[in-house]
Amino acid sequence: MKTELSDKNNQDLFRKLVKEKAHRKLKAQHNDQKSVWFGLGMMGIVGWTITVPTLLGAGLGVWLDKNHPNTFSWTLSLLIIGLLVGCLTAWHWISKEHKEMNQKDEEDE
Numbered sequence: 001m002k003t004e005l006s007d008k009n010n011q012d013l014f015r016k017l018v019k020e021k022a023h024r025k026l027k028a029q030h031n032d033q034k035s036v037w038f039g040l041g042m043m044g045i046v047g048w049t050i051t052v053p054t055l056l057g058a059g060l061g062v063w064l065d066k067n068h069p070n071t072f073s074w075t076l077s078l079l080i081i082g083l084l085v086g087c088l089t090a091w092h093w094i095s096k097e098h099k100e101m102n103q104k105d106e107e108d109e
Helices: 002-032 036-067 074-108
Strands: none
Touching: 036 074
């Protein structure tokens, strides 16, 4: 009877150790995927998310300044608006990615 309890405790301890090691290994594999390439890719996406609306605003502003001259600069105005739109879009995207990463980490634990 005492040996039976000892065997059961050893099995429970063994299962617990294996489960903890498996969990650490899966977590390490998950974190390993987000390496330098992940960071570079994110920087590229953020860069293009800001650059494209800024350039589109500037291009539209140049066209408006040429075809519809006014007392103020369409180019400067639309460049700033494009920059703001790009920054807000990038902020929204990064915020969403951050929430998803934290949610995955909580699920893993």
